[in-house]
Amino acid sequence: MGIIKKLKKPSFWAKAGAALCAAALLVIPSDGVISKNAYGSASMDDLQAQIDKIKKENADRRDQIDKLGDDIANNEAAIDIVNAQIDGVNSEITKYGQLIIAKQDSIDAKKLEIAAVEEQIADKEKTIEAKKNDISEMQAENKRNLQKFAKLASALYKTDPSGTLPVLNGSRDWYNYYVYSDVVKNISSQNLSFMKALMASIEEQEKMISDLNAEINGLEEDKAALKKQKETLEEEMAALEGERTGLESYASEQKSYLSGLAANNETLKDKVDGLEYDIAVSNNKLDELDKELQELIRRAQENGSGSDVAYTDGFRWPLAPQFHNITTYFGYDAWRNGNHGGIDIIGYGVPVGNAQIHTVQSGRVIKVSNTCSHDYGKYYSCGCGGGWGNYVVVDHGGGLSTLYAHCRAIYVSEGQYVTKGDVIGLVGCTGWSTGDHLHFEVREDGYRVDPFKYTYQDVY
Ligand SMILES: [Zn+2]
Ligand SMILES: [Zn+2]
Incomplete structure (x- = not known):
């Protein structure tokens, strides 16, 4: 600040002209080489324009983050739905698995039954084979016995008193003939009972064979029925397994869809992180620019502010009494994603547009910016007056x-002396303003402070 202080105070603002331009801040150092001021940048308006531009960029980034947040929320909702679907499908799969296990148990039981039946059948078949062997042995023995019997009968026939002889073809015919004819009377009872026992044994074996065959048929029917049951169970099991396979492939499709959604979400979150990082970097830049601007204003004020303070009372309210509603206070403001350097004043149930603005204390006008024609509500900065639109700075002396x-x-106009309460302008909506209001700041040595430190709504 030593460099600028060398300039003669009264002539500074006259030289600076309508805007504090870069040229006004150029100084000639002792070595005679022209260089920019220590802060390397141009005018307050340029700095404010840069600040507004960065704020606008950050606001755009916030919008993008909001949109990405919506996308992420939608994705997460979709993930929840798919997860619920997968849970549902998995419980279906578990249910099918249990049904399949139950079917498999039934099939295993049927298999055991079938095996038991087959074993029974095999036993029966063995028994049948054994019986058949017995029968053929018995029949062979019987044949031999019948032949013996026939020889015996022939011998007896020679002494037959009836003189009749049937035409006989085999041993069994001989047997029947002698059993049922009178000749039998002449056969010794020993021989006859032997023959009878032999034939009874044959009949018995044949009956047994027939019974065993019937039993075998029954068992074969049982076996066929069991096999049919087993086939039905196997078909049911195959159907269940088919359904389970279908569900499993659906679940795996859903899982890959899910991992796609999750990957997409990661990408979106990375984008948000990137934007947050850009905002953080921009905010750092913003802080630097803001400090630079504050320093320029402070230096301007330091050079413009008279050492004499021409007043002894405090500041009045800058508007008429009905305009006392504060929409934004001094300090951090989330909507702006940064600090609010003053207070925003509107009417309480009364439109504030065109209301007269009074200088809060006597002093000298050190800055007027009056180039903005964009006097309407807007959610962006037209860039005029570095976002302030048309504005006035009054120096009250003593660094205020x-x-x-x-x-x-x-x-x-710049350089003009004003008295406390003088009307210096009208409330409007120029610069970065969404509606008619007065943005009012108080500065100590160029540094913004809370205006309520100096003035209140009920002070005029
Ligand atoms: Zn404008
Ligand atoms: Zn404001």
């Missing part, structure tokens, strides 16, 4: 100054 922004009209 006040700023009145977004004016519709300005009635004072």
Whole structure:
């Protein structure tokens, strides 16, 4: 600040002209080489424009983050739905698995039954084979016995008193003939009972064979029925396994869809992180620019502010009494994603547009910016007056100054002396303003402080 202090105070603002331009801040050092000021940048307006641009970029980034947040929320909702579907499908799969296990148990039981039946059948078949062997042995023996019997009968026939002889073809015919004819009377009872026992044994074996065959048929029917049951169970099991396979492939499709959604979400979150990082970097830049701007304003005020303080009372309210509603206070403001350097004032149930702006204390006008024609509500900065639109800065001496922004009209010019309460302009909506209001700042040595430190709504 030593360099600028060398300039003669009264002539500084006259030289600076309508805007504090870069040229006004150029100084000639002792070595005679022209260089920029220590802060390397141009005018306050340029700095404010840069600040507004970065704020606008950050606001755009916030919008993008909000949109990405919506996308992420939608994705997460989709993930929840798919997860619920997968849970449902998995419980179906578990249910099918249990049904399949139950079917498999039934099939295993049927298999055991079938095996038991087959074993029974095999036993029966063995028994049948054994019986058949017995029968053929018995029949062979019987044949031999019948032949013996026939020889015996022939011998007896020679002494037959009846003189009749049937035409006989085999041993069994001989047997029947002798059993049922009178000749039998002549057969010894020993021989006859032997023959009878032999034949009874044959009959018995044949009956047994027939019974065993019937039993075998029954068992074969049982076996066929069991096999049929087993086939039905196997078909049911195959159907269940088919359904389970279908569900498993659906679940795996859903899982890959899910991992796609999750990957997409990661990408979106990475984008958000990237934007947050950009915002953090921009905010750092913003802080630097803001400090630079504050320093320029402070230096301007330091050079413009008279050492004499021409007043002894405090500051009045900058508007008429009905305009006392504060929409934004001094300090951090989330909507702006940064600090609010003053207070925003509107009417309480009364439109504030065109309301007269009064200088809160006597002093000298050290800055007027009156180039903005964009006097309407907007959610962006037209860039005029570095976002303040049309504004006035009044220096009150003793390091104190006040700023009145977004004016519709300005009635004072730079260098003009004003008295406390003088109307210096009208409330409007120029610069970065969403609606008619007065943005009012108080500065100590160029540093913004809470205006309520100096003035209140009920002070005029
Ligand atoms: Zn403008
Ligand atoms: Zn404001």
